[in-house]
Amino acid sequence: MATAALFILLFACMFMGMPIAIALGLSSVTTILMFSNDSLASIALKLFEATSEHYTLLAIPFFILSSAFLSTGGVAKRIINFAIDSVGHIKGGLAMASIMACMLFAAVSGSSPATVAAIGSIVIAGMVRSGYPEKLAAGVITTSGTLGILIPPSIVMLVYSAATEVSASRMFMAGLIPGVMMGFLLMVVIYIVARVTNLPAQPFPGFLQLAKSGGIALGGLMLIIIVLGSIYGGIASPTEAAAAAAIYAFLVAVIGYRDMGPIKDMPWRKEGEGMASVFIRNTVQMTLAIPRSIYNREVNKVVLDAAKVSMMLLFIIANAMLFAHVLTTERIPHSVAETILQWGLPAWGFLIVVNILLLIAGNFMEPTAILLIMAPILFPIAVQLGIDPIHLGIIMVVNMEIGMLTPPVGLNLFVTAGITGRDMLWVIKSVLPWMLLLLFFLMLITYVPQISLFLPEYIDAMKGY
C-alpha cells in the first residue's frame, strides 16, 4: 500500500514536469505522513541533516567548480593538439585522436554533453575536411563523449556513492579500467574501419612537437593526475582532492592558460621582450590577477554556473535521502529481494532485468535522477544475490552512458545535432552502429566483474587489507 502510494505519487509528480527534487521530496513526505507516525518536524530535521552531515557529498560542488573552469574551448583545443600529435599518424588517426581527446577532456570535465560540445565542434569539421565521412565523425564523437561519466573523476559516480554509501574512492578506482577499455575498443574499431575504407593518416609531427603539445596539454591534464593520484594513493579523500582540484583548475585557467579572467589572452612573452622584463611583468600580473579575479565578470560567471548546477544536484540528493528513508522504513527493497529470491532468479538473470530497466529509464530521465531513484532499490537486492556494489555501480554508469545516446532525452544527440546542424534522425542513424558497440561493452562489463573490480581490489591488496 505504502509502496504503491510512494511510486504512483513520484511518477505522477515527475511526469507533470515538476522539478525532480520536489517530486522525490513530496512523494516521500506524503507517504510518511499517511503511513507512519513521524512528525513534520522530524522530517524537516532529516532534510537538514541530509544537506549538512555528508562531508563526502561536498566533492560534488568542488568537482563541478573545477570542471567549470576547465570546460572551455581553449582547453579542448590543447588536448586535441596533443592527441593528434600522439596518435594522428596511424591510419584513421584523426578519429582515434578525437576519441583520445574525448577521454582526456571527459576526465577533466566529468560531463558528457560538455565533452561532445567542446571536442565535437573542433574535430568533426576537421575530420570532414581531411576526408572522413561526416556521419562517421559525428557518430564517433557522440559516442565517445559518453565516456565523460565513466572515466573518473565522475560526478555521476559520486551521486551513486551518495545513494548507496559505497566508497567514492573505490568507485573512482573501479571506473578507470572500464573507461580506458571502452576508449580503446572504439579506437580498435576505428582502426579496422580505416583499414577497410582507406581513411587518411596525418604526418607524424616529430617528437619535439609531441613533447611541446604534451607539455601544454599537461597543464589541464595534471588535474586528473592530482585527483586520481591522491585518491588512489590514499593520501586524500575525494572531497579534499576535489577542493584542491577546484583551486588548481582556477589557477590553470586564469594564470596558466589565460583563457579567462583579468589577464585573458595576455601572452607570456611579448614579441621582442627581454627575459628580465618578462619575469617582472608576469610576476606582477599573476600576483594581481588573483585578487582581481574576485570581481572579474568571467570568473564570477563560471563560479555562479557551477553554483547553480551543484545546488540543484545537492537539493535532489537531499530529497532523495528522504525517499531512501521511506524505502528502508517500508522495507521495500527487502520485500522485492525476497520475491526475486523466491522466483529463483539467478544473479545473471537479475542483471539482465537491471540492464533493461535502466536502459528504458535512460530514455526519459537524467542519469542523476535515475541513480537516486533506482540505486537504493537495486543495491540491497544485488547485495543479497552476491553482486559486488561497486560492480553494480559501474553497470549502472555504463547504462547511463547508453541513455545519453537514446531519444527522446539523449543529451549527446542534441549537442551533436546542434554542432553539425543536422536533424535528430540523421544523428541517431550516425550513432546507431556505435551504440551497438556500447551495448556489447555493457554485456562485457555486466558479465566480467573483474574488469571493474580488478583495480580497487589490487589497490586494497597493495595497501595490505
Place this chain on the structure above:
Amino acid sequence: MLGKILGRLEESFLCLLLVSMTFLVFAEVVARFGFNAGIHWAQEITLTMSAWFVLFGASYGVKVGSHIGVDVFVKMLPRNVHRAITMLAIVLCLFYCSLFLYGSWIYLSKLHMIGIEMEDLPIPRWMPTSVLFIGFALLIVRFLVLLWGVVTHKTDGFHLADEAKESMHIAEEIRAKNKQEEAN
C-alpha cells in the same frame, strides 16, 4: 532596480558560500600536509555552509531554471492542458513547501527553547538551522511568482535546466574564436 540589487546580492552570497567551502576544505588539506595540524572547527562550518548553500539556493534555482525535471511528456500536450497541469504541479510544490515550512518552524522553536549550541562553535544551534525556514519561505515566494507567470500566460511550464543547451555555449565560443582567426 531594487530587484536587480537583491538578485545580485543573492548570487554573490551563493558564490561566496561555494568559494569559501572550497577554500576551507583546501586549507584543511594544506594544514594537514604542510603543518601536520588540523583546523578542528573547519568541518562543522563547511557543512553548515553546505546546508545554507543548498537550501538557500533551491529557490534561486527555481528563479533561474537550474532544476532538472522530465518535461518531454507535458510538452507534447496541447498548450492549455500543459498550462493546467503546470498550475496543478505548482500548487503541489507549494503544498510541499508549506509542509516543510511548518515542520521547520516547529523544529526551530524547539531548538530555540532547548538552547543547545553547535558542537565546535559557541553559536546556538537554531541560528544555522534557521535556513530551513528561510529557504522554504523563499521557495514559496518563487513558486508563487512562477504561478503568476503561468496565470498571466508568460510561461507554460517549469523553467527546467537543459544540459545539452548549456553545453552549446562551449561550441559557440569555439565557433566565435574560429571566425576571429579567419578574419585575421
